Amino acid sequence: MSAVGAVRAPGAGHSPAAAREPGPGTNPHPGTGPVYVTGIGVAAPNGLGLEQYWEAVLAGRSGVVPITRFDTSRYPARLAGQIEGFDASAHLPSRLLPQTDVSTRLALAAADWAIADAGVDPSGTTDYDMGVVTSNGCGGFEFTHREFKKLWSVGPQAVSVYESFAWFYAVNTGQISIRNGMRGPSSALVAEQAGGLDALGHARRTVRRGTPLVVTGGVDSAFDPWGWLSHLSSGRISHATDPERAYLPFDAAACGYVPGEGGAILVVEDPVAARARGASRVYGEIAGYASTFDPAPAGFRGERPARPGRPPGLRRAAEQALAQAGLTPKDVDVVFADAAGVRDLDRAEATAIRELFGARRVPVTAPKALTGRLYAGGGPLDVATALLTIRDGVIPASGASADVPADYGIDLVTKGPREARVACALVLARGRWGFNSAVVVREASV
Amino acid sequence: MTRRVVITGIGIRAPGGKGAKEFWSTLTSGRTATRRITFFDPSPYRSQIAAEADFDPVIEGLTASETDRMDRATQFAVVCAKEAVRDSGLELGGLDPYRVGVGLGSAVAAATSLEREYLALSDRGRDWEMDPARLSPHMFDYLVPSVMAAEIAWTVGAEGPVAMISNGCTSGIDSVGHAVQLIREGSADVMVAGASDTPITPIVVACFDAIKATTPRNDAPEQASRPFDGSRNGFVLAEGAAMFVLEEYDSARRRGAHIYAEVTGYATRSNAFHMTGLKPDGREMAEAIRVALDESRVDVTAVDYINAHGSGTKQNDRHETAAFKRSLGQHAYETPVSSIKSMVGHSLGAIGSVEIAASLLAIEHNVVPPTANLHTSDPECDLDYVPVTAREHRVNTVLTVGSGFGGFQSAMVLRSPQEVS
Numbered sequence: 001m002s003a004v005g006a007v008r009a010p011g012a013g014h015s016p017a018a019a020r021e022p023g024p025g026t027n028p029h030p031g032t033g034p035v036y037v038t039g040i041g042v043a044a045p046n047g048l049g050l051e052q053y054w055e056a057v058l059a060g061r062s063g064v065v066p067i068t069r070f071d072t073s074r075y076p077a078r079l080a081g082q083i084e085g086f087d088a089s090a091h092l093p094s095r096l097l098p099q100t101d102v103s104t105r106l107a108l109a110a111a112d113w114a115i116a117d118a119g120v121d122p123s124g125t126t127d128y129d130m131g132v133v134t135s136n137g138c139g140g141f142e143f144t145h146r147e148f149k150k151l152w153s154v155g156p157q158a159v160s161v162y163e164s165f166a167w168f169y170a171v172n173t174g175q176i177s178i179r180n181g182m183r184g185p186s187s188a189l190v191a192e193q194a195g196g197l198d199a200l201g202h203a204r205r206t207v208r209r210g211t212p213l214v215v216t217g218g219v220d221s222a223f224d225p226w227g228w229l230s231h232l233s234s235g236r237i238s239h240a241t242d243p244e245r246a247y248l249p250f251d252a253a254a255c256g257y258v259p260g261e262g263g264a265i266l267v268v269e270d271p272v273a274a275r276a277r278g279a280s281r282v283y284g285e286i287a288g289y290a291s292t293f294d295p296a297p298a299g300f301r302g303e304r305p306a307r308p309g310r311p312p313g314l315r316r317a318a319e320q321a322l323a324q325a326g327l328t329p330k331d332v333d334v335v336f337a338d339a340a341g342v343r344d345l346d347r348a349e350a351t352a353i354r355e356l357f358g359a360r361r362v363p364v365t366a367p368k369a370l371t372g373r374l375y376a377g378g379g380p381l382d383v384a385t386a387l388l389t390i391r392d393g394v395i396p397a398s399g400a401s402a403d404v405p406a407d408y409g410i411d412l413v414t415k416g417p418r419e420a421r422v423a424c425a426l427v428l429a430r431g432r433w434g435f436n437s438a439v440v441v442r443e444a445s446v
Numbered sequence: 447m448t449r450r451v452v453i454t455g456i457g458i459r460a461p462g463g464k465g466a467k468e469f470w471s472t473l474t475s476g477r478t479a480t481r482r483i484t485f486f487d488p489s490p491y492r493s494q495i496a497a498e499a500d501f502d503p504v505i506e507g508l509t510a511s512e513t514d515r516m517d518r519a520t521q522f523a524v525v526c527a528k529e530a531v532r533d534s535g536l537e538l539g540g541l542d543p544y545r546v547g548v549g550l551g552s553a554v555a556a557a558t559s560l561e562r563e564y565l566a567l568s569d570r571g572r573d574w575e576m577d578p579a580r581l582s583p584h585m586f587d588y589l590v591p592s593v594m595a596a597e598i599a600w601t602v603g604a605e606g607p608v609a610m611i612s613n614g615c616t617s618g619i620d621s622v623g624h625a626v627q628l629i630r631e632g633s634a635d636v637m638v639a640g641a642s643d644t645p646i647t648p649i650v651v652a653c654f655d656a657i658k659a660t661t662p663r664n665d666a667p668e669q670a671s672r673p674f675d676g677s678r679n680g681f682v683l684a685e686g687a688a689m690f691v692l693e694e695y696d697s698a699r700r701r702g703a704h705i706y707a708e709v710t711g712y713a714t715r716s717n718a719f720h721m722t723g724l725k726p727d728g729r730e731m732a733e734a735i736r737v738a739l740d741e742s743r744v745d746v747t748a749v750d751y752i753n754a755h756g757s758g759t760k761q762n763d764r765h766e767t768a769a770f771k772r773s774l775g776q777h778a779y780e781t782p783v784s785s786i787k788s789m790v791g792h793s794l795g796a797i798g799s800v801e802i803a804a805s806l807l808a809i810e811h812n813v814v815p816p817t818a819n820l821h822t823s824d825p826e827c828d829l830d831y832v833p834v835t836a837r838e839h840r841v842n843t844v845l846t847v848g849s850g851f852g853g854f855q856s857a858m859v860l861r862s863p864q865e866v867s
Contacts, residue, residue: 075578099721128715128733136612137590148564148649152571156491156652164653165721165851168553169612174852177716183730186716186854187620190555190610191592198609205627222589225575226567230589233581290633292544293599293608301512301524302600313605316544375590432586433596435608 034285035204036274036444039118039267040384041110043219045081045260045371049113054388057396058417062370064243064258069223077237079246080223081260081372099162100175101140103261107172107219108179110265114215115180118267119280122180129273131184131211132177133203134265135195135218136169137375142224143167176215176265184211192431193338194291196263196379197439201289203268212273218376221261231259234432236342244400247373249339249366250346250412251401257341260368263377264384271444282444283387287424288325292317294434313436314338315352318426321438325424329357332440333422334395334413336382338430339366341373349428350408359409363418369399379429379437386425386441394419450710451626452863454703455534455691457526457640458803461497461684461790465529470807473815474836478668478789480682485646493660495667496646497684497791501525515584517556519796520594522687523642527598530638534691535703538603538636547606547634548599549625551617551641553795553850555591558647563588598638598689606634615755615850616714617641618688618798619858623712625692635697640689641799651683657722659759669819671792673756673785674763674831676822681757684791688799706806707844711742711859722851724761728769731847731855735773738857744843746774749781749859751814751839753805753846754831756785757792762849764826769847769855771829782839784832788818798848802858805844809862814839 040050045063047053056063063081072078088097088105091112100108115122122130144167150158165171170188177186185206189198196218203216222230231237238256240246247258268286269279292313296302311319322328335357338349353364367385368374374381389395395418402414424442431437458465461479462472472479479497488494499522503513506525513521527548531538538546563585567576587593595610607628611621618641625639654660661680663670671682698705715730715737739746755766770778786804793800808814813836820833842862849855 071575074575127718132716137592141589144649145564147653148561149568149571149574151649151652152565152568156648156655159649159652159656161656163649164657164659165614167653168614168851169555170553170614170850170852170854171721173613174716174721174854177718177853178721181718183716183718183733185714186613186852187624187714188612188852190590190612191595191608192590195592195610202624205631209627226564227589229567229576229578229581230585232578233583233585235583291607291609293548293596293605295543295603295605296600300600301509301597302603304603431592432590433593434599435592435596 034271034445035207036269036271036285037266037283037387038269038274038279039114040283041113041117041265042381042384043083043106043110043262044381045083045262048086057367057370057385060397062243062399064246064372067223070225075228077232077239079243079258081258083262099166101143101166103219103221104140104171104175106221106262108175110219111176111215114265114267120267122182127181127183129184129212130182131206131214132173132182132186133199133206133214133216134172135189135199135376136172137190137192137195137220138222139169140166140171141222141227145224145226172219191435193373193375193378194429194431194435194437196376197429197437198291200286200380200383200439204286204289207268207270212270214268215265216268217263217265217380219263220375220377223261247341247369248401249341249369249398250350250404250408252403252405254341254343254346258372260372260374263374264380266380284390284441285444286439287442288321288440290317290320290324291437312352314349314428314430315356317436317438318356318428321440325440327424327440331424332362332426333420334389334425335362335364336386336425336427337364337366338428339368350410354409360411363395363413364410365395365413366398367396369401382427383439383441386427389425390422390443393421449630450695450708451629451692452695452698452708453690453692453706453806454698455530456803456806457529457533458688459499459501459522459526460686460800461499466807473786473789473804474813476816476818476834476836478818480671480791481667483646486648491651492655492662494664495670495682497682498646499685516597517559517588518644519552519555519642520597522644523550523594523689524597524601526640526687526689527601527638530689530691531602536691541636543603543605545606545635546604547628547637548595548604548608549611549621549637549639550595550598551611551621551795551799552594553612553614553617553643554645554650555594556588557645557650559588561647561649602638613850613854614852615794616798616848616854616856617795619848619856620714622690622799622802623858626709626712629692629694635694637692638689639692641796642687643794643796644685645794646683646685654683671758671788672819673758673788673817674827675820676824678758678763680759682791684793686793686796686800688803705863707809707860707862709858710861711738713737714854714856717853717855719853724765726764726768728765728772731769731849732772734855734857735845738859742859746777748843749774749845750841751808751844752781752783753801753844754783754785755847755849756787758787767827767829778829782814782832782837783829784815784817786815801846805846805860808841808844812838812841
């Protein structure tokens, strides 16, 4: 093995970047410090707005419903976590409506709510001191489907002048930046369901490198007929017809997942900057983040012999995120699972959790059973939920999942919320084809 | 101590030649690779020109299964990743895979496959609702294209952080910048990073037609890409990919690797102005340049060559020229600036990496590639753009920049190994 391959302790080697921006609230020691979450905006199938969503989650109200956006009669799956009652024109200026997909409208609204929740006045903050880092899985897909249709049924001259930027994966980052005058370092990441945690991790990195405030998270939606068929082609979508029983992560009757739309946008800040502006609340701190990748599946280029004793990527991501936070598994009070709802994936995740924590040693929950899987929005919404769990000392249940196979060896929170003091939560996400991401959030150290 | 990051391998597929050698030969000869589109009949479109790459997946060693499932952009990226690793001399099999990561940039990702599948599913645009019987098993991975980064991870055996960066037309700088940050902070020791886009497909051509961003100079495709020229009237769409091996400096030196350059600085800012428009003052790009130079701990006068975004739109070239003056002052007038888009076109998210490759080769050969088709002056573009002919010039420090939809403005500083050792 060459020197390059020497194994380093997880989290070792962090070093401050050379460049920092000026600004009154700039941390004099960036690079390794804590990063606070000071604002949250939620657009979820079971609740528009943070408290509305939280109330629904604690009450066990689901947003999984038969799709009403188009006629689903010819498709084998018809249930989705669908947002109803979102009136974009009530939240956004009319000039933004013709140029945005529903996913971008939801992202802009959630960003507005997060910024208001944080009590930040963007116009009063130095523009380079605010960045935007979002994840996006599908782009503005329904919008682009309409433009494909115009191109091929009418002709090139029918294509919208907005198509060039309403479609691409950076659209939410760009629109949030423009709407709020945020000129700091910004980015967009794609890693299917893991991407949202990657965005939070990169936002944390961006703060540590000297940008005092970053708006981050993810929102996705693709519930037009083409988007819907694309979901189906994953082979993992539930064909169940009972909305209550369609997405049952970790249940013996798990039969696939239900796709959802929406997500969460968070404001993350350098603690020094947050204090300097008199931030009204701190939900908690992003204490650790790591991502890993699984080896090539059998039959693919790069496939290599199994290496006995090597932990799976998901467990490794969790271990690295905890090590970064200076924590051990026994410090974790709850795990928000990826919760694929596909039996072999559920089993693999249960095994990773069991091997890391010991059998049934930590509560595990999957409130995403009430929203469906939101792709880029899933991880940020789980982090938001974890922060509310810390705030209120109550762990939400995992939808209707109840019958967990004994050999999974996990303590899944079922049948209603569980009161518990929660100081630290581990949030896990997996993206199709091998992406694993983990975020550790904990009470803010004041 | 901050870990230093160097580039030790290049893989490239661009119009006008495959591999670094052919690519550099095209650039330094001033030959243009812009032609009338052959991938489909372009006659209904306003702009009928593109820079297409000569790419045969079979000759490139891809299997039938790979060609079937991978979008064209993924194929380009995988081939480039293999070539970059080969060029670096790294024995990836001997590395700890946990310490190897991937950073892939792409603006429109699987656009080619999306359009192909759309035509099949919608009966060539007739149906809004679609027939499930015509569904490809790969459709999900065209909808959510992170599989592109996954394919590279499998190709190189990476099990560390794997990221797909999609920041529009700065993706190719930002993916490499992302990789640099991961190595510096200790999250990885080796990153295979770069970008790929293959957008020469009707929907993308129509997108840019709609906003008149691409040139309608259809009667002279070979002279159509005219950055900084007074008669410029839009960019020429292109395809391409470039991937690099980035590694920590000390280990690269210990193993005796050939070092193309150190990435000494990288920064990105947003203009928060307009999704496609640019203000003439270049303020945010100038700030990105300032921060990237500051991070490099070099004075502006150290910059020997500016590899410009130079797309050939009226507003870009003016915006960028203002940004160079604003950030470099008088030195902007004394530094050669050129746009290789004049020859290889604008491959959207990929071009930032293609331009990093050109910058590395400029350092390697002490030659500045020219801006082809630059004949007519523009009072607002009054720097030394190296018109038409390549120039021998000592190149130790390169500034390369990009500007993209969404308002992204990125800058990267690359320095020769002599300068940094």
